[in-house]
Amino acid sequence: MPSVQRVTLRPFRLPLRGALRWGRASEIRAMEHLLLEVTLSDGSLGRAEIPPRPTIYGETPDTIRAAIAYLEPRLVGVEIEDTEALQQALAALPNHPTARGGLDIALWEARAMARGVRLEDLLPPAKARVRVSYILGIADLEEMLRDAQRAYAAGVRVFKVKVGRDLEQDLERLRRLREAFPDVALYADANETLTPENAARYLEAWAAAGLLYVEEPLPIERVTARRALRQRGILPLIADDSCFTPRDLERELELDTFDVLNLKPARTGFTTSLAMLARARAAKKRVMVGSQASSSFGAYHAAFVAFQAGVDEPSELAFHLKAEGAFLEFPPFREGWLYWADLARTRFDPEAFARYAL
Template structure:
């Protein structure tokens, strides 16, 4: 079970429409497929979605760091030496998506080698999760129509609403329109991607106080330390730390400092190994946890549901597992299927991911 080769394959698949939010927008999924080969002929896979406006990574940068820095550090190691892999990758600052995809591909290869699923390796609590769908910036009528389509087509009844625009009335009007259309049929929460100030966030939450929101996520920047603490102390809903709390140490800082009361775990930026650390910390601290999404494709969403299903805490709330629905195509041979508002893990060993070779040839960018 020794690692013999690491591949980093850039690919690009357009979105059906641009996805817009306070920290940026995306028109094409310019991601990186990571494949880990072993001396037993097993190939583990994962997906790295760069988000330069959040973590500073680009597609070209992910390929370069995997090929020139990380691959030489892990080739020759056993799939069981995951702590050694973690320690070696940690020598390099940043690059969370690159590190995470490599980590998850190793877990996939390990599961295949042992003939057990990744979910079973991690904890095996359940085999599926409820789904939450993200609604990007648009006019109220368009966002309501999108929510109707997702509910009617897939049975999803939880929606994460992107906010953070100026004037804030644009966003509060959207959330109000969603609540008026659906009433108590759906659950709603908001994500500002650091787009508002603390004062704007407080005003917006007052305007939405009667809308029964589940959470508020990253409404204002975490580096506005005093403003953020002031805001969180005045809210009556859990405040989720997302991009401000990538590592377990970040979570500790944000929670103990009073800058958040819940967290989002994204396997796209912490893999399975570091996500485990964050999960165990959250469990010990009694925190609410949401499984987040980095606008992942189907392979990335498969990784998220594999981890989220493994633990009682992470499967308690609907996970953000449906952004791949906004892509025009994908790399999996058999598309993921959201039914009755749920997404199940794939049967079989590892992640159960089978890629379509023809689609990979068509969308890869290095040939």
């Protein structure tokens, strides 16, 4: 039985066509991520993208290298089919979500290769297509409209709009988006920027502007305020930062603070993402798959979760459109949808990756 032989990290950089800004002051101008590779004793290979997010998870490229250095000796020698032992090894290092999530995804890929099958054989789709969304960061009107036009031309019909710094500016941006793209659905991500005192006023204005829902309007620690805001029923609430882990999810389900769970495989891998999806479905919560501002390769892996039963809201599978370059040619979107038949033909391109490797 093949076992884990080594784990390697290969940093890469993909410039963005424009900065992504969110929250009170966060910003990225390039994807400075790491490609993780797991090699098995029979030569089988699994890959995953790791996106360091210092302002969200406290992870930097250096902390990810340290986390992998800590976990690798616990994984080496473990049989690829011993999923319980592999998960126990990953659990030896709490936190470090994207390092552990990347390892889990790469282990799934390596397991598929060792069996002589494709990843989709381990994660078969439950449907033929999924609706996709694109993230619009905080920007001036003209920059935002150019970004939206590029995504719209690529087939996206749902925009997730970063909001929360200025209500009037937010409303003007939303008005201009609605005017320019009348057939597009909109929802908001406030990234915890509101307060219990002003949240209802903001949500009422966004509801009047026709938004579908809003993600994390209040700081995570304001638990009772978040529950009270949901009980008012102004807009459905999306849980993201409040549900990093299964333990977080249990707390939020008990408090009943949200309507839609945003699952991000970049931080929870396949194994934990599937477990959280099942738990959310059992609790009758809606689910979407989110992006960690990943390349097309990260979006490719996230799509495997988006195609599972129970993911019924638009999934953030289009951020790679903001990147200048790719090492996986992502399939086209067709009138707002990603089709499984197109995704199944997608492959990692080692030669293209070499152009962006550091």
